[in-house]
Amino acid sequence: MTLKHFFSTWLLAACAATSAVAATEIHGVKIEDSITLAGSKLQLNGAGTRFKAVFKVYVGELYTSQKVSSLDELIAAPGPKRLSMTFVREIEAGPFGKLLTRGVEDNVPKNEMSKLVPGLIRMGDIFTVNKVLVPGDVIYLDWIPGTGMVVTAKGKVQGEPFKEPEFYKAIMSIWFGPSPADFKLKEALLGQK
Structure with missing residues (x-):
């Protein structure tokens, strides 16, 4: 040699x-290759970092029953799904919740927004109650068929599930819609990087 x-x-x-x-x-x-949610084994679809300017905000992970490469494929995929956010810097939860609402507004047609307002108010309340997210805090947005979207923050389920599939799609559009908050994170979560 x-x-x-x-x-x-x-x-x-x-x-x-x-x-x-x-x-x-x-x-x-730590990024797991697979997780179990509602009795189903899900595979890591993709993972990446949400940046705001030059600052790292959170590491996002998307788990699904089959590989997805778009918002429509994500919504159509059978079984449960999980989007997780593990924060790597401290942020105020209230303004973060407002950014989520803005993300929906940027990706959902105006004529559909009125149906989403009650759910968006509830989402805002979840973040207001949690006040501050610190490094290591995790938020899960879990879609469980027959139950709806379950929001877990800091290890605790936050209120009742959001039952409407349209609301789940609107929330997922923040990351996977035509105007995502972070295009590089969208690509990473969809396994396109």
Whole structure:
């Protein structure tokens, strides 16, 4: 084995090891390949970081029963689904909730907004109650067929499920709609990066 061959082999092995580590951890957040939700095993569809300007806000993960590459495919996918956000910086929850509402407004036709207002008010209340999200806090947005969207923040289920599939689609449009808050995060969650 020549010295050149040895170093090129070593470099390839080092890159492969780095790639494997990067796939299981992002900014200190461990990313699972699969999870179990409502009795169903879900696979990681994609994961990435939400940036606001240059600041890391949270690491997002999307788990589904089958690979999805668009909002419509996500909504059509059978079984439960999970979008998780693990915060990597401290933020005020109230303004974060308002950003979610704005994200819906940016992605849902105006004539459909009036039907979403009661749910958006409830979502805003969830974030107002939680006041501050600190590094390590996790929010789950779980769609469970027959139940609806269950919101869990800091390990506690937040109120009653949001039962309307239209509301779930509107909330998911924040990340996967035509005007997502972060295009790079959308690509990462949909496994396009």
